[in-house]
Amino acid sequence: MSGAVSINPLHLVAVVGGTHGNEMSGVTLIRHWLKDSTELMRDTFTAVPLLANPKATEKCVRYYERDLNRCFTRDILFSSSESEDEPYEVKRAREINMVFGPRGSIKAYEVILDLHNTTSNMGVCLIISGTHRTLEMHACHYIQTHLPSFDPQIYVYTEPGSELYDLTSVGKAGIGFELGPQPQGVARADILQNMKTLVKVTLDFVNQLNQGMEFPAFEVDVFQRVGHVQFPLSPDGAISAVVHPSLQDQDFSVLHPGDPAFLSLDNKIIPYTGKQPIYPVFVNEAAYYEKNIAFIVAEKIQVSVPALTSISEKRTL
Amino acid sequence: MSGAVSINPLHLVAVVGGTHGNEMSGVTLIRHWLKDSTELMRDTFTAVPLLANPKATEKCVRYYERDLNRCFTRDILFSSSESEDEPYEVKRAREINMVFGPRGSIKAYEVILDLHNTTSNMGVCLIISGTHRTLEMHACHYIQTHLPSFDPQIYVYTEPGSELYDLTSVGKAGIGFELGPQPQGVARADILQNMKTLVKVTLDFVNQLNQGMEFPAFEVDVFQRVGHVQFPLSPDGAISAVVHPSLQDQDFSVLHPGDPAFLSLDNKIIPYTGKQPIYPVFVNEAAYYEKNIAFIVAEKIQVSVPALTSISEKRTL
Secondary structure (H helix, E strand, O other): OOOOEEEOOOOOEEEEEOOOOOOHHHHHHHHHHHHOOHHHEOOOOEOEEEEOOHHHHHHOOOOOOOOHHHOOOHHHHHOOOOOOOOOHHHHHHHHHHHHHOOOOOOOOOOEEEEEEEOOOOOEEEEEEOOOOOHHHHHHHHHHHHHOHHHOOEEEEOOOOOOOOOOHHHHOOOEEEEEEEOOOOOOOOHHHHHHHHHHHHHHHHHHHHHHOOOOEOOEEEEEEEEEEEEEOOEOOOOOEOEEEOOOOOOOOOOOEOOOOEEEEEOOOOEEEOOOOOOEEEEOOOOHHHHHHOEEEEEEEEEEEEEOOEEEHHHHHHO | OOOOEEEOOOOOEEEEEOOOOOOHHHHHHHHHHHHOOHHHEOOOOEOEEEEOOHHHHHHOOOOOOOOHHHOOOHHHHHOOOOOOOOOHHHHHHHHHHHHHOOOOOOOOOOEEEEEEEOOOOOEEEEEEOOOOOHHHHHHHHHHHHHOHHHOOEEEEOOOOOOOOOOHHHHOOOEEEEEEEOOOOOOOOHHHHHHHHHHHHHHHHHHHHHHOOOOEOOEEEEEEEEEEEEEOOEOOOOOEOEEEOOOOOOOOOOOEOOOOEEEEEOOOOEEEOOOOOOEEEEOOOOHHHHHHOEEEEEEEEEEEEEOOEEEHHHHHHO
């Protein structure tokens, strides 16, 4: 196949849950797989389960001292100035980087899947750090093709030019699965089943890639984060309006300038004041209240992805 | 009207939010009413807004050291052995009892409305401590009559013979409004509007009662708590099954012995093993995970409520 990207087979695969300790699909599945990892076995590899933030998981909170999924920055991972009184998650990020990375090194894990939930109506969202990543794009496309009833959306979490900071960035490739709506601290059976199916299908993809299957080029729409919108605040800093009912639960649907964005506590409609249509995501996510973020702003872009195959297995065919 | 219960007009009315600091309908409304209480004014009284647990509200957690809404017990409220190192919520319960009670005293508030949210699909649930309480029963019936689209259900939270322990027990009468599903830490506009409407209609009822309106006798179904069901646990104490999809979101619907209750992580159906049909409520409520409670068991009973009127205002007619 001309123009195909060829990569080595992938043997180091990790499945991570509890990066946020109150997102229960991942917490529940990883606890299960730590006891019985049969479902993570494939012919060409066995994925390793990891409970990323045990202290936060134990307390059923997003984080213990600092958001772990913002701790995988260059400064934290490669700083030599470690100290005893660092936040728990800073130490934990360094530990995870040593075992599953180090980031950018030859020994880093080849694929890391990180299991998340959101209180927003995000459905099945596949999170990647950039559209130039051919392996991740093919994995997402494989999921979209094999699970059409899930209607999976692809979302790029890094704004253009910004630094990586999430757990999957430790690996050579990584995808976050963001399923919702699900309240923090609750495991819903339907979402748990969907999360399990997503992991299964993704491991199947890696296995087929390792076995020499060729995946043709394709084009696909992805949602690129470009900013965020904060809640209106009163002079004392309290939130003075809630997400408007017509925007609530409408993640991935277009929002035009002038459309209702908020409803004030005295029942006034506050419109979206951006200059062009956007796609709101993470609408009314509980974890973003501490930053007064009401929703994330994304643009829809079309991406062309080249064909993909694995080198070594092709030689053996 | 023969057989009518006659009571004095009600002038001391409180509306409480933030008893649980991450239940955002009440937190948001009370913060609003503390700045502008116009909506709490009626001809015959003005309701007082109270943010019950400021420390938990500030941190957006259910409680700071102990569940405040379990602290209004006789032992805590009337114990003389206070000490400096008591949990914050124990002190706070005593403070609230001094200002809005003391419970059982002549100076106690006459009506306390306490605003709650649940992650369960409870819709609009009106919580009372007993069906013998004529005033509360009439208030609930008034709500049911005036807001039929809300399909409000009446729920008795105390098991027969058990002690009172919730915040509303400080007042001479009290109702909890339990609205869901809403994730912890999230304020949804639709649920906020419903909560505001519930408070409005209940204050209207008190006002009409004070103005001499007579409320005829009626019969009504209520849900009486009789127990609870725990999650199946593995030997290490972890939850080994989740609420079955056919039970999830089915609060107030009948569950028969043998119906699916749980789905284990290896996909086995675990049936409900009770001896008779029951009505599950608070199905898969996030806050109950710390006690491994999967749902509360209620029975449906029919209650006859006598007519109600207010004494003093009748004299002036």
